[in-house]
Amino acid sequence: MALVVFYEKPGCSNNTRQKQLLSRSGHDVVALDIRAQGWTPQALRPFFAGLPVAQWFNRAAPRVKSGAVVPEAMGEEDALAEMCLDPLLIRRPLMESGGRRMAGFDEAAVAGWIGLAPAFEPIPETCPRSDGVCSVPGR
Template sequence: MAHVIFFEKPGCRNNTRQKALLAASGHSVEARNLLTHPWTAGELRAFFGDRPVAEWFNRAAPRVKEGEVVPEEMKAEAALAAMLADPLLIRRPLMQVGDRREVGFEADRVHGWIGLAAEQAVPGEACPRKDGHQCGEQA
């Protein structure tokens, strides 16, 4: 099984469920705080691969929801600069196994990469919080 370095927003319910699913699938999970990690543009860029820039963003981030940041209008360099300044903009989770890095928790993609237990419920990326906070907000 894989050792997964899992960059999360601490307290995010979906990230908690995603880590539990990885562990139930036999993987070891090393959780790291996405918001406080000392990112460089190059390190962060490696997680996005050949995905379009718009797919790099956390759609629940307040600045995205309010229209201040429009992912579809961003170029890669500007997107990385914005994310380094405001890590809430980064789509979660970021995962690394060996040299491979991925963004987001797309169950089919994760299963094809490292495997997921079929009998486990698969959490999505949308935040289910009902306490008035958005997953994009800093707790």
């Protein structure tokens, strides 16, 4: 199967379920903290190939929810610059495997890319908590 580098926010329940699904599907997952990567626009841009700028953003990010960042009003350069300064703005997870990169966890797209075992229940891509705060203490 595939080796998947999985950039996550540690403690995120959705990212945990997504990693479990990848592992159950026979993939090796290397999980890295998305906040600790020292992103540059050049490193980040390939994850968003084919997506409009507004879909690059984590809708549960505090600055998006407060209206301080409006994804629909951002151009590519400004969006990448903001995400490099505040990685919580980045749609998660970011994944790379076999030279391909992807943002978000669209089960059908991931299944077509590297293969997935059937999930017991759909895994939401957004935070299930209305406040967007991680449920793990200290995170």
